[in-house]
Amino acid sequence: MGKFSVNGVWFPSISIAQPADRFVKSGSNVAKPQNCFWTFGEYLEKNIGPKRCQWDRLSELFASGNSLPFIARYRQEVVKELDVDDLRYAQRLFEKARDIDVKVGTVIKKFKEANLLTEDILCTLKSAITVEEVTAFSDTLKTEAKHTLAQRAEIAGLRPPALAILNGNSDVNIMSLVNKNVKGKYGEFAMYIFCFV
Known part of the structure; x- marks a missing residue:
């Protein structure tokens, strides 16, 4: 694994090889981030625990705009043994993942506008799973103070x-x-x- 530099800041290089079916993990692709390699289900699985199919389906329900009371009451086949606190935590994580996806898209756009976007940078940004990782990249684009x-x-x-x-x-x-x-x-x-x- 190599490294690359953006404005003097070094970042690890990540392989850009991704499986073709990376984004479609269940029946619908509603819960797929637009700017990241991972899915919302993968994000929930990484942060909560190994119930991948359940997290994929739950994230699809969140992405479709279903409320927690609706999911808890009418989607028992998805909720299974989860209590209300687990559902709230999963929804907070889903919103956090969505925010990361939006921030990644914004930073990619900034890099494109500055003509600094390379395959390594794009892959590293799309692989980011925390806001801090994305912010580290966006900070490299900040220009010097305004001119006098x-x-x-x-x-x-x-x-x-x-x-x-x-x-x-x-x-x-x-x-x-x-x-x-x-x-x-x-x-x-x-x-x-x-x-x-």
């Missing part, structure tokens, strides 16, 4: 015209430097000039 006005002026290429104005050159057409397609206020140019003083 002077830094933004230099990035925008306004340093030479600002210095020309400060040196008394009146041939600079300020309005030609304003780009209406760039986010910001038109009056920022004056602020940029004062940043270089």
Whole structure:
């Protein structure tokens, strides 16, 4: 198992080989996460105990929007020997798994937008089973602090015209430097000039 780096942070590499039927474990695929390799049933099994078929069916009921009282009363074939506290715990874990799935999707989207998404990163994100694992990845994408006005002026290429104005050159057409397609206020140019003083 190798390692790979994202913005200087090292992560373990995970094999991306997954069985083709990985997501469809029972009659319906309603309870399948959209962004993770594991199913909700697998997540419940890992955190509660070995009753895989029961967890798959129970997670399908949760995903369909069935309430705990309905499940406890009318779905005895799924509930079997579980008491109300076990059902509540299973529902909390299901919601936690759903939150992880949503967060994984959000982080994958951010990596795609930053053009940093590789197969290793995608596989590691989809294999994450805790919010902390996903957060560790999302933290690698956080950029440095916002630029100061002077830094933004230099990035925008306004340093030479600002210095020309400060040196008394009146041939600079300020309005030609304003780009209406760039986010910001038109009056920022004056602020940029004062940043270089």
